Structures are given as C-alpha cells and as structure tokens.
Amino acid sequence: MGKHTATPAILFFGFLLVIGASSSPSFSADGIDQKSSLRAGLSLFSSGGSFQLGFFNLGVPAKRYLCIRFNRGNEKPVVWVANRDSPLNGSDGILRFGGDGNLVLVDKAGNIAWSTNLNSSTGGNRVARLLETGNFVIHDAGRVLWESFDEPGDTLLPVMKLSINTKTGASKHLTSWKANDDPSPGKYSYRLVVEKLPTCVLLEGSKLKFTPGMWNGVRFTGSPFHNANNFFNSSVVSSGDEVYYSDSLIAGTSSSRLVLTPTGELKRYAWSDEGDSWTVLWTVPWECQDYGQCGPYSTCTVSDYPHCRCLRGFRPKSQEDWSQGNCTGGCVRNTALSCGASDGFRPVVSVKLPELLNATVTTNMSLEDCRARCANSCNCTAYGSGDIRKGGRVCVTWEGDLVDIVNFTFNGQELFLRVADANSDPTSSYFQSKKRKRNAAIFGAVGAVTGMALLLLCGIWMKKKMTRNTLNGKTENPREIADGDDSDLPFFDFRTVATATENFSVDNKIGVGGFGTVYKGVREFMNEVKLMVNLQHKNLVRMLGCCVRDNEKMLIYEYMPNKSLDNFIFDEIKRGELGWRMRLDIIVGIARGLQYLHHDSRFRIIHRDLKAGNILLDNAMNPKISDFGTARIFGADQQTDNTCRIVGTYGYMSPEYAISGIISAKSDVFSFGVLVLEVLSGIKTRGIYRPGDPQVNLASHAWKLWQEDRCLGLLDPIVTTCPERELLRCIQVGLLCVQESPSDRPTMYEVVTMLTSENVLLPEPKRPGFLLLQCPTQSSSSTHQPFSPNETTMSVVEGR
Incomplete structure (x- = not known):
C-alpha cells in the first residue's frame, strides 16, 4: 500500500x-x-x-x-x-x-x-x-x-452504504460526534431519503439544514463538484425494499472518505500518496447551500454579491427586506400566468433543481411529453428531467413555489420555467421549433467560430465565392473528407449555413482568429473534427457539427455571446465587470477543462495554444476552452514528444517547447500559469515594459513581486474587494505553473486541488522560465527585443 x-x-x-x-x-x-x-x-x-x-x-x-x-x-x-x-x-x-x-x-x-x-x-x-x-x-x-458498515458513525467509506428501508423506514445514516474529542452522537445527521426521488438531507435535529438535491442518475443536482477529482463512482440503487447510496473507488485511485463534523459540515477527503496526507476536496454547506436562503423563485449564486437574485420576470416580494439582506421571502411574478396559449417556457440553465416537496415525478416519460404535461396544467410552474443519463425518461413537474435553486458554473441542470409571455423569449419554443433553433444556433455559432479561428473564412472573399458556387449549383460531398471516420458529428447542409449567416455577411462576423481569415489546412481541420466529436466537458466549447463544400471546410460551434476572455480582461471598461469571484471561477473552470483533457478524457490531449483569446465565455461567463486545431493526442503512457513544427502563441509558450520543440502536458500547464497571472492582473503577458530589461514579462514581474513580499500589488486595481488568502493562493499557483523546469510544475490534477482546497499546503515556487526571442525584421539588424504578439497564433517550422 x-x-x-x-x-x-x-x-x-x-x-x-x-x-x-x-x-x-x-x-x-x-x-x-x-x-x-x-x-x-x-x-x-x-x-x-x-x-x-x-x-x-x-x-x-x-x-x-x-x-x-x-x-x-x-x-x-x-x-x-x-x-x-x-x-x-x-x-x-x-x-x-x-x-x-x-x-x-x-x-x-x-x-x-x-x-x-x-x-x-x-x-x-x-x-x-x-x-x-x-x-x-x-x-x-x-x-x-x-x-460495522451497518452501524455507521460520522464517516462514510467507499462501498459503505447510506440506506433506507422504504417499508419500515429503518435508516443507516451518518451522525456527527458531539465534539472532536467526544464521539457520542451529536445533533447533526446526514441521511438518504426517498419520497419522490432519492436525495440526501443534512439535519440539525429535525431541522433541514442542507440538501444536495435529487439524484439525477449521475449525481445529486446540487453537488456539481461531487466527484470533481474523479476519485470514485457514485450510485443510488433500489433493491427490494432497500434504497441505498454508495461510493466505489475508481481503479488505481487513492482512498476517500466523507465526514460529518461536530459543527454540521460535510467534508470530502482524499488521500494523497505524494503528500502522504489527507486533502479536503470540498466542504458543504458553504455560500448558497443553506436550504432555501433566497426564498421562492430566486437563485443563489456564489460568485454574486449579494448572492440572491430573482429569476427573470420576477421581483422581490419585499424590496425592503431584500435591501436589508433578508431574502427568505423570495420573489413574485411581474406578470401573472394566464393559463392559456400565451404562456411558454424559459430554460434556466446550469442550476440545482428546486426542492421536490411540491413536485410530481413520472417515470417513462420523455422531456417533450413532460413539457406537454406541464403546459396542460394551470398549476404547473416548471418542469425538468429527473434522469440525465442517455435515454433517461423521468419527468419532474412542479406546482406552486420553486425553492432552493442554486446557480453553478458547471454540471448544473436545465429547469424549464413557465413564463407569462411565450413570445418574450425565443427559447420558449424549445420543442416546437427545432429547425428554427438549429438555424439560430448556426447563425450565432458561425459568428463565434470566426472569432476563435475555427470557422476560418475571409468575409468578402467567402461571400463572393459562396455566391458564385450557389449560382453554379455545385453539389456537396461532406463525407469526402471524413477519411472513413464513422463519427457521430452532424454535417450541416452548406445552404443552411449560408442562409443562417445571411450569405456569410461581414456584419455577422464577431472577430478574426489567430490563423487569420483563411481556411486551415486539412490536417488542422480533421484534427479538430476528430478531437472535438469525442470531447464532452462543461469547460470545453461544444461542437455542433461541420460543413464541407468542395475545398471549403467549416466547423460549427455553440454560440458564445460574451466572446473570448481577452475581450474582458484587457479592456479598460469591460474588465470592471469581472469581480474577484468571477475571476476565480474563470480560473478554476479553465483548470478543470485542462484537467479533463490531460487526465480524464478518452484521449490524453495537449492543447498547445492555450491563451486568453481561446477561452470563450457563455452568457453566464462560464469559461470554455476552444481551438483544438493544433492539439496533440498522447498515448496513455506517453509523457513527451518532439516536433519541428512549433505552433502556438509566443508569450504563452513554455521555453522547452518554443526553443527545443519538446511537447508535454507541462507545456499546457505553463500556458495556464501565464493565463492565471493575466486574469488576476488584467495585464497581457507582454504588457509590461522596463527600460534596459528586455526579458521582463508578466511572469517575471509577478516573480519579482513575490520575492519582495508585495505580490498583492499584482491584482487588477479595478477589483475593489478580494479575500487576501485566495489571491495569494492563486498567485502562488500561477507561479508554480510557470516554473522553468517542467518537472517542477504541478499537473493539472494537482492545480485543481490547489485551487479548490485551502487545506493543501503549496510548495514555494522557483524561478519562472524566461524566453527571449528575436523580433523578426526586414533588415539585418541584430537588435534583440522581446517578441510576443499575444493575439496571434504562430506556426513556425525550424530545426533543433
């Protein structure tokens, strides 16, 4: 062991x-x-x-x-x-x-x-x-x-069960100790309950303190971080009169335990062989997890302050109470429901579904039929899915108030809220107008893809060429480039794409990416198609499909209304919208996406061009990694690779990759570290200049501040409030990631743990990797200057 x-x-x-x-x-x-x-x-x-x-x-x-x-x-x-x-x-x-x-x-x-x-x-x-x-x-x-597993104490171990007998009511549950030195039963208990759907409840005596939400076939809806580090698999099983919840360790992973503390907190621990110690992965309840703290028809969002917000179309029931910080009264509708054809449904995305007290659960019913059931009942206020697994057919409808909704940055569910005016929101026709929705998605996606170097078209050139080809009636053969790869990626008809974008109008372009406004080669295109069709994660941009016409190849991605991260952190006005909590959530979201690529996906993938311009933001400012055209797939046991084809963005490249062409997961870790420092400071990696010091960049600047014990000065001055310990931890993680030696840099698995657990002791960072490059000029001057166009993806072929 x-x-x-x-x-x-x-x-x-x-x-x-x-x-x-x-x-x-x-x-x-x-x-x-x-x-x-x-x-x-x-x-x-x-x-x-x-x-x-x-x-x-x-x-x-x-x-x-x-x-x-x-x-x-x-x-x-x-x-x-x-x-x-x-x-x-x-x-x-x-x-x-x-x-x-x-x-x-x-x-x-x-x-x-x-x-x-x-x-x-x-x-x-x-x-x-x-x-x-x-x-x-x-x-x-x-x-x-x-x-002993039948007589639990305060700790749940893997394969141990929290259970309830639905006939007798007998329960196997956790009970807290009275104190750290007194194991006699305390006042808190954590148990599985099954009324309509399985859930767990944390009780203080008989008072409900916290619930992780209903079990949706994969996890509890209020615990998106439930197994953030992929230590174990969880399941809820019904066997005869017994229903039980249990964890089982994933092969090759270390031990895990869930502890109910004497103060009424649930702590998930994992054993670290490298640190020879126990690490706290998460603790609940925390902000937004006290039961019903925002009242009916409102959401609680950790990254917001105040945390409580009324759902769209609702207002505080008592504005006076809300202004005093008491939100338990909740919200009321601005416009009453008519119980007629004018009512519709608006999706509320990435949330913990409401409490089930006033819900009805129907099995063997599709989500579309669930919508119809809710629409036909004047008392129905919302509906959603009780099982998110493929083929899951569990309908949940709510009547009356919706309580205990929480916003999450990832792994939340979609709730369909009944609204008074179906025409006020285009998504209210979710099931009735699939074709219009697809075209709308394509319209936004094509625009977004141009902004991340994925659609790769020249507006004017494409417009002329498309018009000529359309008039000539050229046929399309989208499978020509598929190379026999039988993927599930949808292929869109070229005419559909052209219609959705108004013949690729320049007015519909959001931006131009690092590869410019021309198409990538076949290598990058097929690389991205094959990768993205197999990648599914909340912090990776989702591919909707692709379109091929003759030599023209397009990738269609989900629409990211807030464009890319660099549009915010480097903009004098927009960066004011990024408070501390939002910046921290963005950093953690990017880290989780990279962890998935390096450790948890079907393939081991090295991105090679991680930068602010390739981080897209959805409408809730959740970060999503994009642009996989230059990514490299590694074998399960492969640690490094060499290449003469250096592709990436100077300023984000690790020294060993930019100089010697050595590729590894630590190359991405270096880029992530640069990105962390940029998000914290609002400064581009090459946005610092000191006369007489050509090597200065953001990493070296942060390192200097760290050595002088004044690294708090790195924070963007536009951020007015920030927990000092969280800022110091983020800066330290960033510096650990940009260390000169790849072996000194942490893995992304370790980075996520460092960022999400305050109990993990961080090592002291070593000197960052400095990279001095010669600026290419048309003259033969030998003057050396730092060269780092942050916005442009470079592709350099050079010998080593």
Whole structure:
C-alpha cells in the first residue's frame, strides 16, 4: 500500500502480542475467533495494512474507545467507534466473543460496554475480521452475521452504504460526534431519503439544514463538484425494499472518505500518496447551500454579491427586506400566468433543481411529453428531467413555489420555467421549433467560430465565392473528407449555413482568429473534427457539427455571446465587470477543462495554444476552452514528444517547447500559469515594459513581486474587494505553473486541488522560465527585443 513499508513488521508484532494474550493457535493478525480475544494496548490490522482496530483515547486520556482508524500518515483519522456512548475508564478493556455468540467489549470488572446484539447462538465457528475496506465483520462459515458498515458513525467509506428501508423506514445514516474529542452522537445527521426521488438531507435535529438535491442518475443536482477529482463512482440503487447510496473507488485511485463534523459540515477527503496526507476536496454547506436562503423563485449564486437574485420576470416580494439582506421571502411574478396559449417556457440553465416537496415525478416519460404535461396544467410552474443519463425518461413537474435553486458554473441542470409571455423569449419554443433553433444556433455559432479561428473564412472573399458556387449549383460531398471516420458529428447542409449567416455577411462576423481569415489546412481541420466529436466537458466549447463544400471546410460551434476572455480582461471598461469571484471561477473552470483533457478524457490531449483569446465565455461567463486545431493526442503512457513544427502563441509558450520543440502536458500547464497571472492582473503577458530589461514579462514581474513580499500589488486595481488568502493562493499557483523546469510544475490534477482546497499546503515556487526571442525584421539588424504578439497564433517550422 504505497509508502507503508513498516506494515509487515507491525503486523508480526501485533500477532505475537495477541497470541501471548490469548494463547490461541487459531488467531489471525486481522481478526479473532471464539477462542481468542483482543486486549487494550493491542491492535488488529487489515490484510493490506490500510486500517487498524484497537483501543484509543480521542483526546481525553481517561476515556478509551474501541475504534477503527486509517493506518496512514501522521493523522490516522478514526472512521468508526464501537462504544460511542460508553467509554472505558482507564486503560483496561477486552474484545471477545461472549457465551451467546455476540462480540462484546467489556471493562476490567466484566461489565459490557458494547455488544453486537445478535440473536443468541452458541453454535458455529464465528470469526470477527477487519477487512481492507475498513469494514469489521462477523461471519460464520462464510455467512456474514454482522458488520460495522451497518452501524455507521460520522464517516462514510467507499462501498459503505447510506440506506433506507422504504417499508419500515429503518435508516443507516451518518451522525456527527458531539465534539472532536467526544464521539457520542451529536445533533447533526446526514441521511438518504426517498419520497419522490432519492436525495440526501443534512439535519440539525429535525431541522433541514442542507440538501444536495435529487439524484439525477449521475449525481445529486446540487453537488456539481461531487466527484470533481474523479476519485470514485457514485450510485443510488433500489433493491427490494432497500434504497441505498454508495461510493466505489475508481481503479488505481487513492482512498476517500466523507465526514460529518461536530459543527454540521460535510467534508470530502482524499488521500494523497505524494503528500502522504489527507486533502479536503470540498466542504458543504458553504455560500448558497443553506436550504432555501433566497426564498421562492430566486437563485443563489456564489460568485454574486449579494448572492440572491430573482429569476427573470420576477421581483422581490419585499424590496425592503431584500435591501436589508433578508431574502427568505423570495420573489413574485411581474406578470401573472394566464393559463392559456400565451404562456411558454424559459430554460434556466446550469442550476440545482428546486426542492421536490411540491413536485410530481413520472417515470417513462420523455422531456417533450413532460413539457406537454406541464403546459396542460394551470398549476404547473416548471418542469425538468429527473434522469440525465442517455435515454433517461423521468419527468419532474412542479406546482406552486420553486425553492432552493442554486446557480453553478458547471454540471448544473436545465429547469424549464413557465413564463407569462411565450413570445418574450425565443427559447420558449424549445420543442416546437427545432429547425428554427438549429438555424439560430448556426447563425450565432458561425459568428463565434470566426472569432476563435475555427470557422476560418475571409468575409468578402467567402461571400463572393459562396455566391458564385450557389449560382453554379455545385453539389456537396461532406463525407469526402471524413477519411472513413464513422463519427457521430452532424454535417450541416452548406445552404443552411449560408442562409443562417445571411450569405456569410461581414456584419455577422464577431472577430478574426489567430490563423487569420483563411481556411486551415486539412490536417488542422480533421484534427479538430476528430478531437472535438469525442470531447464532452462543461469547460470545453461544444461542437455542433461541420460543413464541407468542395475545398471549403467549416466547423460549427455553440454560440458564445460574451466572446473570448481577452475581450474582458484587457479592456479598460469591460474588465470592471469581472469581480474577484468571477475571476476565480474563470480560473478554476479553465483548470478543470485542462484537467479533463490531460487526465480524464478518452484521449490524453495537449492543447498547445492555450491563451486568453481561446477561452470563450457563455452568457453566464462560464469559461470554455476552444481551438483544438493544433492539439496533440498522447498515448496513455506517453509523457513527451518532439516536433519541428512549433505552433502556438509566443508569450504563452513554455521555453522547452518554443526553443527545443519538446511537447508535454507541462507545456499546457505553463500556458495556464501565464493565463492565471493575466486574469488576476488584467495585464497581457507582454504588457509590461522596463527600460534596459528586455526579458521582463508578466511572469517575471509577478516573480519579482513575490520575492519582495508585495505580490498583492499584482491584482487588477479595478477589483475593489478580494479575500487576501485566495489571491495569494492563486498567485502562488500561477507561479508554480510557470516554473522553468517542467518537472517542477504541478499537473493539472494537482492545480485543481490547489485551487479548490485551502487545506493543501503549496510548495514555494522557483524561478519562472524566461524566453527571449528575436523580433523578426526586414533588415539585418541584430537588435534583440522581446517578441510576443499575444493575439496571434504562430506556426513556425525550424530545426533543433
């Protein structure tokens, strides 16, 4: 088990000691039978050494408990306590089988402090064993009679269940400790409930404090970060009268645990073999996760302040209360529903779906039929899908108030809200006008693609050529370039694209990308088609399809109304719209997208041209990585590659790539670090000039400020409020990413952890990689100057 090289010696030592205590030849190092026992001061270890069972005090020396704890690192957290309410006084205690076949814990006077409370039985050959999962079980001839996993404490381990019996109401749930040194049951509980759809609730006594939302077949709708680091798979299973929730570790990943703290917080921990420590992945509740804090018909958004906002078409029920910070009264409609043909539906995207108290769930119903059901009921206020898996057919309709809606930057769901005027929002005809929606998407997508160097057309040239080809009636053969690749990518008819863009009018162009206004070559085009059809992530731009006519090739992407990130962070006016929370969300979103490319996607992909101009922003300012024409696919075990074809943008290129053509995931990490510093400062990587210092750039400037202990001065002065610890952490992460040596730079997996967990200790950054390039001129001058046109993607062929 990784670094635990001392485990065999420990196991052997425990074995000898307990043998001496019990004089039983049938004793095993991981368990006891009806002829052996475990005394205070001794321990059992699971077969792989991951868990230890023994007698421990938990901060109060006079009180001892029979505990299971992780046998890892210095902390060794306790995951289960047998005698929570009945500590042993002093150091004496013994665990053994009683005469009735129960496992009992007795003190020095023979008083029973804890028992498994099984039905009495003196027969058989019962054995109690500590398993490598952390489960302590009693079995008889292979039949499990009792297990500690059936009596949870404050910790949920992988394969352990939170369950409820739908017939009897019996529940297996977490209960907090009273205090960190007192494991007796506290006032908080976290349990699975099944009323209409499975969900979990965090209760303070009987008061609902937090719910992660309903289970949608993949995750709870209010927990987009549920498995952000891909440690485990989660499932909710219905088996007979029992419904249970459980996590299972993904092969090759480290341990994980979910803990309900004495203060009523849920903390998800993961073990880091490299750091030899436990890392907090996330904690709930946090901002926007206290149940119903914004009241009906409103959303809570962490990145906004105040957090509460009325849904579009609604206003605060009491403006006075809202102005005083009390939003629990919620919002009311500006215009009442008519319950007629004028009513329609507006999608509210990327949210936690409302509480299910006033909802109706119907299985085996498509989303389109769900809409019809809601439209035909005057009391229906919204509808959505209860199962987001492919082919999922669970309809959820709400009547009355919609409560506990939360906005997320990724992994949220879509809620279809009933509105008074169907014509006020073009998306209200979501299902009735699919053709119009597709054309509208193409219209916006083609415009957006020009702005990210993906549509690659010259407005005037394309307009003339398109008109000529249309008049000549040339046929289209979109599969010609598919190279036999049987992908699921939709091919759009060229005439449809031309109509949607008004014959590629220059007025419909949003911008011009790094490759200019001409088409990419076949290599880049096919590279992007093959990559993007297989990439699906909230922080990657989504390809809608492509179109080919003769030698003209176009990629159609989803419309990004806020264009690219550089339009905001480098604009004197627009960058004022980016507050601290929004900048941090953008940084984390980009990091998650890169983590997906490097670690979690079907292919291992190195982007090679990550920059502000290739980060697109949707209507909620969520970042999405774009432009994969120059990306490189790596094999599963491949770490680096070499190329003579240097493609990317100076200023963002890592030194080893720009100079020697060495490609690795750390090349993207370097670019990400530059991007982090740009987002924080609002300064282009080559936007700093110091006379006599040709090597100065944003990374070296940040490094200088860091060394002088005044790096807070890096923050864009237009940002008026910012938590100092969060800013320092982001700057440190940025500097770690731009370190000179690729081996010193963190992986994107580590970057996401650093950015999302305050408990992770960050190493001190080393000197950034500086890159001095000669500015190409038409003269033979040998004057050296920094050359970094941030906006332009360069393609350079050079020997090494």
